[in-house]
Amino acid sequence: MYSNQILLAEDDTTDATFFQRALNRLDAPPELLWCRSGTEAYEGLCRSSRPENMSLPRLAVLDIKMPGMTGLELLQKLKTDDRFRSLPVIIMSSSDEPQDIARAYDHGANGYLVKPSRFQELRELVSCINSFWIKTNRLRPITV
Amino acid sequence: MSLSSDPVAQSIREVYPYPVDLENCDVEPLRHIQVVQAHACLLAVEIDSLIVRYVSENTLSFLGKPWEEIIDAHVDTVLSAEVIGQIPLGLGRTGGFDTINPILSMVKISGKQLMRNVIIHRTDDLLLIEVEARDSNLQTAQYQQLLARSISRIQNITDPNILFPDTALIIKQISGYDRVMVYQFDKDYNGEVIAEARNETLESFEGLRYPHTDIPKQARELYLTNRIRLISSAGEVPARIQQSTQLPQAAPLDLTLAGSRGVSPVHLEYLGYMGVNNSLSVAIVLRGKLWGLFALHHYSPRHIDYEVRNVLMFIGEIFSGHLSLQAANRYREQTLTRKLARLAIGEQITKTRDIFAGLTTGNYSLLNMFPGTSGTAVYFEGRMERQGDAPDEADILALAGWIREHAAFQDLYYESDSVSKVFPPFAAYCDSAAGVMMIFLDATHNDWICWFRPGMVQQISWGGKPNKQLVVTDTSRRLGPRQSFARYVQTVEGCSAPWTDGEIDTALALRITVINSLMQRYTEVKEINERLQKAYEDLESFSYTVSHDLRAPLRAINGYAEILEEEYGEELNDDAKTLLGGIQRGVEQMNSFITDILELSRVGSGGLQLKTTAVIPLIQDVLLELNLVYLRSRKIAIHVDEQIPPVVADPRLLRQLYTNLLSNSLKYVLPDAQGELAIRAGAYFDEELQCTVYTVSNTGPEIPVEYRRSIFQMFSRMSSNHESEGTGVGLAIVERIVERHMGKVWVDDTGLGVTFHFYLKSEHITQ
Known part of the structure; x- marks a missing residue:
């Protein structure tokens, strides 16, 4: 059973706010679960994966630069854990350095999003993400 | 060569047991010539028995008895008891017979009482007893006065320039000889x-001047033992020595x-x-070596008493001492001067921070460090600089190559006073660079300093008459000053004055000085480079960090402004909207700044991925991208040449380079005289640079010369028109990219009006 939720791990309030605002413009905005750190996000995911409330978010959007567990570290954890392997993860960063992008995909990211400098662009991106990852696509669950 | 044709030589030859000529007189056993000169007779007696075992045939005139009566007889047959009584005295004293010579003796011949000087020397088990006539007019006291006066005169000479002529004059006055010469030997015993x-x-x-063969080795050695040598009468027949x-x-x-002792026939000849009848030579000995001679010549026969000879010998010894003092002073002075020169040069190198300037400019330079230097050359890091009359650069390089080939690894210097003898190509420089001294600044002998000295033949003359110097008029005579001079010239052909030990030492000390100065400079440069590198790296990481960190707040400002506009646009009046627009424009501008700075910092970092890159498609691609931005409102004629060769470069950076150059042109393009706007990209081959130069040109007024350099600096925008877009970083990025490719970029007013030229030399990149 999948929820209609997006998990956002982002320590920056502004960026989180923009993300929320961009989501709000959608016709049927998914619910945003905002975690202020990688650790908080991981704990939240672990809780929601328990059998009694088996409801993982549809998508995780992780900022790279976060105090404590970074986005990439969390990504690695998720992609090596059978419980979360099928959870799509998009890495979000202000960096457009090719090596940063490559590293994210190496760790198993399903997408990479450069934080745009204009809100309008962010809105467009969020709309795309929503239509691709929430409305249509979904990763095949792996049964062991 | 033979002496047989000459009557004088013939007569000497009769009593002379060895065949000699100029070629072999070096081995002629002079001390075994079994004759005595006519001015004395000689007996050799056994020390123990005082029996005469050798006697010269001329005893009759000196002692009143024929030699036949003397040989194998006791010495008291001819010498008085007084004289014989002196023998034990001479044998017992530490100074030997020198302390009692001459022993005055009277001899009765044909009823006449004659005065004789008896001179005794000990040689092994024999006593050599010479008997000479004594000058009856001689006043010993008078000579002693003269001696004392002469010595004080010599010692009072402080000016080295007149030491020799004045001493010659003093000796001439004492001795009454027609001519007194001061001969000096060089290191090979060539004389002057x-x-x-x-x-x-x-x-x-x-x-x-005369070659060393004129006074052969064994003759020179005899001078060290017996410091005075009289040849009493060149014409008189000497007496043979008979043996028991x-x-x-x-x-x-x-x-x-x-x-x-008898004279070599060669010398007599x-x-x-x-025309010399009587010759007297007095040795000048400096530090145990024969430095030179006083040579006294008289043209008519004369007797010179033993006492007078003693006085002259004594003057010779005094003079030797005086000379040694002077030489020591001069050596100290020269050493001091050279040391001063060396230090001054070292200081000059440090001051000018330039090895060439340091060695060749200033009061002291390589050229005046050593006397008689004709030219110098310095070779350092592939560059040569010459001073004075030095050989051609290519020839010096060839010599250096030859020396490098023949020098051992540990050799610090090379010197030769006749380099053409070992390196024939230098024969052409016998005049100006016969001698060479080279010091190596590094172990591979690649960097060096060298001095040249002129050939001696260039400098010498015959008695101040240079025109006559090589003319040998009488070829039938093979001996004599002119012939000697001619032979000397042959001997020293291609030779320079020698490099003395003191000079070599100084050159080596200079080597250390130069190396130290270089080390100091290297260390400084290295430190500066390291600091620069660090600063550069700091700057790069700084601009990277700053750019990233600046973006977040900027994004915030922009985002909030946009949201405000989108969500509350209806509620804002026009004034509020204008203000909001101002915020957004400011943010946008700031954003492009950051993008450019980030771009600039990226240019410097990371390795280059060099590839042969086609330029035309790249330009077209870039133009396509830029067209969207710049061509919306204006009509600009854009031309890309059909022939633009590919270039080896990092494609990403090359793209950035063209993006910046073309966008710069698009930004600043202005109508030409015909009112047309145009941009053109092309390339040409530059003969001088030997590479392809790429160009981007646009119409518009030329850039004033004073700005043509500074427009490549960061944040410099030539245009005072604030409406112009751009951050002033674009061209700085261009220059950085070009520099990373070991190339150059410049701007001039050719082409359409403003043309940027650049070339890349990626093959020079060492990664």
Whole structure:
């Protein structure tokens, strides 16, 4: 059973706010679960994966630069854990350095999003993400 | 060569047991010439028995008895008891017979009482006893006065320039000889007359030079033992020495210590040709080596008493001492001067921070460090600089190559006073660079300093008459000053004055000084480079960090402004909207700044991925991208040449380079005289640079010369028009990219009006 939720791990309030605002413009905005750190996000995911409330978010959007567990570290954890392997993860960063992008995909990211400098662009991106990852696509669950 | 044709030589030859000529006189056993000169007779007696075993045939005139009556007899047959009584005295004293010579003796011949000087020397088990006539007019006291005066005069000479001529004059006055010359030997014992006192009617021999063969080795050695040598009468026939038949073995008598020792026929011949009748030579000895001679010549026969000879010998010894003092002073002075020069040069190198300037400019330079230097050359890091009359650069390089080939790894220097003898190509420089000294600044002998010295033949002359110097008029005579001079010239052909030990030491000390200065400079440069590198890296990481960190707040400002506009646009009045627009424009501008700075910091970081890159498609691609931005409102004619060769570069950076250059042109393009706007990209081959130069050109007024350099600096925008877009970083990025490719970029007013040229030399990149 999948929820209609997006998990956002982002320590920056502004960026989180923009993300929320961009989501709000959608016709049927998914619910945003905002975690202020990688650790908080991981704990939240672990809780929601328990059998009694088996409801993982549809998508995780992780900022790279976060105090404590970074986005990439969390990504690695998720992609090596059978419980979360099928959870799509998009890495979000202000960096457009090719090596940063490559590293994210190496760790198993399903997408990479450069934080745009204009809100309008962010809105467009969020709309795309929503239509691709929430409305249509979904990763095949792996049964062991 | 033979002496047989000459009557004088013939007569000497009769009594002379060895065949000699100029070629072999170096081995001629002078001390075994079994004759004595005519001015003395000689006896050799056994020390123990005082029996005469050798006697010269001329005893009759000196002692009143024929030699036949003397040989194998006791010495008291001819010498008085007084004289014989002195023998134990001479044998017992530490100074030997020198302390009692001459012993005055009277001899009765034909009823006449005659005065004799008896001079005794000990040689092994024999006593050599010479008997000479004594000058009855001689006042010993008078000579002693003269001696004292002469010595004080010599010692008072402080000016080294007049030391030699004045001493020659003093000796001439004492001795009464027609000519007194001061000979000086060089290191090979070639001689030169450096001063002279002579009768006015005589031709000057000053400046005369002669080869070392003129005074052979064994003759020079004899001068060290017996410091005075009289050749009393070149014309008189010497007396043969007879040997006792009772001796177990026939052995020639060693006449080293005998002043009357017979003269080599070669030397007699030499004197004879000069017309010299009487010659007296006094040794000048410096630090145990024969430095030179006083050579006294008289043209008519004369007797010179033993006492007078003693006085002259003494003057010779005093003079030697004086000279040694002077030489020491001069050496100290020269050492001091050279040291001063070396230090001054070192300081100059440090001051100018330039090895070439340091060595060749200033009060002291390589050229005046050593006397008689004709030219110098310095080779350092592939560059050569010459001073004075130095050979051609290519020839010096060839010589350096030859030296490098022949030098051992540990060699610090090379020196030669006749380099053409080992390196024939230098024969052409016999005049200006016969001698060379080179010091190596590094172990591979690649960097060096060298000095050149002119050939000596260039400098020497015959008695101040250079035109006559090589003319040998009388070829039938093979001995004599002119012939000697000619032979000397042959000997020293292609030779320079020698490099002395002191000079070599100084050159080596200079080497250390230069190396130290270089080390200091290297260290400084290295430190500066390291600091620069660090600063550069700091700057790069700084601009990277700053750019990233600046973006977040900027994004915030922009985002909030946008949201405000989108969500509350309806509620804002026009004024509020304008203000909001101002915020957004400011943010946008800031954003492009950050993008550019980030771009700039990226240019410097990371390795280059060099590839041969096609330029035309790249330009077209870039133009396509830029068209969207710049061509919306204006009509600009864009031309890309059909022939633009590919270039080896990092494609990402090359793209950035063209993006910046083309966008710069698009930004600043202005109508030409016809009102047209145009941009053109092209390339040409530059003969001088030997590479392809790429160009981007646009119409518009030329960039003033004073700005043509500074437009490549960061944040410099030439245009005062604030409406112009751009951050002023674009061209700085261009220059950085070009520099990373070891190339150059510049701007001029060719082409359409403003043209940027650049070339890349990626092959010079060492990664």
